[in-house]
Amino acid sequence: MTDYYSDNLDWDTVYRAFHDPARVAENITSLLGNIDDPVVFCGFPEVAAELSRSFEIVHVDNSPTVIANSQARYPGVARIVLSEISDFLRSSNAKHVVISGRLSAFWKTSENLRTIADAILAFPRESVLIDFFDESQVFPGQVVNFSSSQGCGAWECLDVEPSTTQEPMITTVALKIDYSLGATNASYVAKRSYFDSSSLRRWTEEAFSEYEMSLLEGVVPNDPSFSIKMVPRR
Secondary structure (H helix, E strand, O other): OOOOOOOOOOHHHHHHHHOOHHHHHHHHHHHHOOOOOOEEEEOOHHHHHHHOOOOOEEEEEOOHHHHHHHHHHOOOOOEEEEOOHHHHHHOOOOOEEEEOOOHHHHOOOHHHHHHHHHHHOOOOOOEEEEEEEEHHHOOOOOEEEEEEOOEEEEEEEEEEEEOOOOOOOEEEEEEEEEEEEOOEEEEEEEEEEEEOHHHHHHHHHHHOOOEEEEEEEOOOOOOOEEEEEEEEOO
C-alpha cells in the first residue's frame, strides 16, 4: 500500500483553497438522489464530511495519513476505513459507491480498471459514480493556474503519452505541480492517468453489461474531468 499523501503537505488545505468541498458534495448528492442506504465514498475527506450532511458515509482511503487526519477533523463521518477501495468493495455489499477526488488518475493500466470492476461487481449495486481526468482537455505546454485568497497554484503539462495498445485508452500525463499557500508550499513532478471518454464508455458498457451507463460532467467544477454513473438495468 503506497501512501501518496505521507509528506508534510496538508492536502485538506490545498484542496479547500482551490475547490469548494460543499459544491462538490452538492453535485454528488444531486447525482445520487434520495437514498437511505449508506454510501461508500473514496475521495477527498472534506467532501466526505459534507456528504455526511445528507448520507451515512463510509469513507475509504488507502493513506494512513489521510485516515488519521480525517478521524481527527471530521467526526461526523459515520465510518472511516483504511483500505484499498477494491479490497473493501470485494467484501462490502454497499448499494451505493462513489469513487471521486481523482483516484482514477492513479489507475495506470487496463488491469487496474479490471480490478476495480471486479470489486464493484462482487455484489449488486444500486448506483456507482466515478470521475476521471479527460485526455481531450490536456496538451503539452498547457498551464492551468489556480488562485484564491489563500494563495496560488499551477499545473504545467510537460508531456502526454497516449497508449493505443490497451482498451480503454489511458493517457499518461506528466505534470509539474506547484502550490504556494502561506506556510503550505510544494513543487513536484507527477504522472497521472487521463482517459478517453469514448474508449472508456465502450469498455464500461462491456465490463458492466448488466448496468446502464451515463457519461456526465465532472463533479468538481471547472476540473478537466468527466464522470460515469452506472445503475442496474431494469
